[in-house]
Amino acid sequence: MLIDRSAIKHNLQKVRELVPNAQLMAVIKADGYGHSMEVAASALDRADEFAVTGLDDVERLRGQGIDKPITMLSPTFNTDDLNQMSARRVRPVIYDLGQLDALSGLDPSAELDIWLKVDTGMGRLGLCIEDAHLVASRLLGHSGINSVSAMTHLANADDPEHPSNLRQIKQFLKFAEEHDFKQLSIMNSAGTVAFSDHAKDLVRPGVILYGISPQRGMSAMSLNLRPAMTFKSELISIKRLPVGSPIGYGSRYALDSDSTIGIIACGYADGYPRHAPSGTPVLINGMYVPLIGRVSMDLITVDLGDIKADVGDQVILWGDDNPIEDIAEMSGTIAYELLCGITTRVERIVI
Numbered sequence: 001m002l003i004d005r006s007a008i009k010h011n012l013q014k015v016r017e018l019v020p021n022a023q024l025m026a027v028i029k030a031d032g033y034g035h036s037m038e039v040a041a042s043a044l045d046r047a048d049e050f051a052v053t054g055l056d057d058v059e060r061l062r063g064q065g066i067d068k069p070i071t072m073l074s075p076t077f078n079t080d081d082l083n084q085m086s087a088r089r090v091r092p093v094i095y096d097l098g099q100l101d102a103l104s105g106l107d108p109s110a111e112l113d114i115w116l117k118v119d120t121g122m123g124r125l126g127l128c129i130e131d132a133h134l135v136a137s138r139l140l141g142h143s144g145i146n147s148v149s150a151m152t153h154l155a156n157a158d159d160p161e162h163p164s165n166l167r168q169i170k171q172f173l174k175f176a177e178e179h180d181f182k183q184l185s186i187m188n189s190a191g192t193v194a195f196s197d198h199a200k201d202l203v204r205p206g207v208i209l210y211g212i213s214p215q216r217g218m219s220a221m222s223l224n225l226r227p228a229m230t231f232k233s234e235l236i237s238i239k240r241l242p243v244g245s246p247i248g249y250g251s252r253y254a255l256d257s258d259s260t261i262g263i264i265a266c267g268y269a270d271g272y273p274r275h276a277p278s279g280t281p282v283l284i285n286g287m288y289v290p291l292i293g294r295v296s297m298d299l300i301t302v303d304l305g306d307i308k309a310d311v312g313d314q315v316i317l318w319g320d321d322n323p324i325e326d327i328a329e330m331s332g333t334i335a336y337e338l339l340c341g342i343t344t345r346v347e348r349i350v351i
């Protein structure tokens with residue numbers, strides 16, 4: 001697997017152009033969406049802040065000398081943790097009333113910059129509006145708290161016409177009007193593309209930074225993005241088989257003519273989706289060939305047709321010219337899952 005740092009830098013610039021007046025919190029959770037969190041963080045040195053999930057990610061980033069503010073999106077913490085976060089410019093997200101106990105013991109000299117997460121219709125993490133009002137009035141001006149910001153998350157930003165989007169935005173802005181928040185943030189990647197007018201103070205792009213289109217039915221190319229990950233392997237065997245030959249487990253596929261098939265050293269144990277159907281494109285020497293038969297643990301098979309190919313040739317399972325969005329869609333999943341699913345046995349080469 002190849003990770004191209006210059007593509008990540010390029011994509012960050014594209015997001016800046018979409019929302020030139022907003023701060024940018026680069027989301028590098030899940031090991032930088034499978035690209036390595038450290039690599040992503042260093043390529044994203046022009047972001048304003050980072051977001052990860054928990055304290056272990058923070059340790060890794062601070063251990064690398066990264067000193068930007070880091071938001072922890074779904075932290076669990078006690079009072080000691082909070083006092084340390086303040087000193088280390090780590091911003092906790094408050095999403096549950098149960099977290100207030102830890103906050104009440106905060107060192108008064110702490111200068112914590114916190115986020116309130118409000119559930120406006122995602123139905124996941126976040127305080128409901130009434131609780132959020134209560135917590136906001138309690139925390140604004142609380143000793144040890146330097147600032148309170150507020151965020152919400154859209155459930156359907158990848159479907160801009162969905163009526164819940166504007167409903168959520170309106171509800172959040174109405175809530176926020178009643179308090180003196182430092183920053184407001186609504187948009188993930190899909191929201192940043194579809195609702196740039198509502199970028200407010202800060203956007204929270206993730207997947208788009210890695211060159212993936214966050215909008216259904218919109219290609220990365222049409223958004224001028226460059227995929228940062230190229231998932232590669234090689235042909236390890238080529239052979240001729242007669243018409244009717246079954247291919248792979250369950251003999252679910254049979255050749256409809258005498259064919260040259262290629263076997264590729266990649267399977268679901270590497271992170272290639274097991275549900276990729278026959279016909280999923282694989283790029284070999286600039287030509288697309290179809291996957292045939294079932295994906296197995298270490299191997300997949302393709303019909304080479306009449307393309308020129310030799311054992312040892314490189315194949316591109318996804319990357320430039322073979323969009324991961326298409327592979328994901330054919331496999332009944334989303335690009336996010338494929339990015340995060342590359343396993344440790346796959347060698348990472350950073351360029």
Ligand SMILES: *Cc1c(COP(=O)(O)O)cnc(C)c1O
Nearest residue numbers: 027153188189190204205206207
């Ligand atoms: C993961 C996450 C994001 C980034 O989402 P993308 O769809 O990858 O842009 C933004 N905000 C929150 C709260 C998240 O959990």
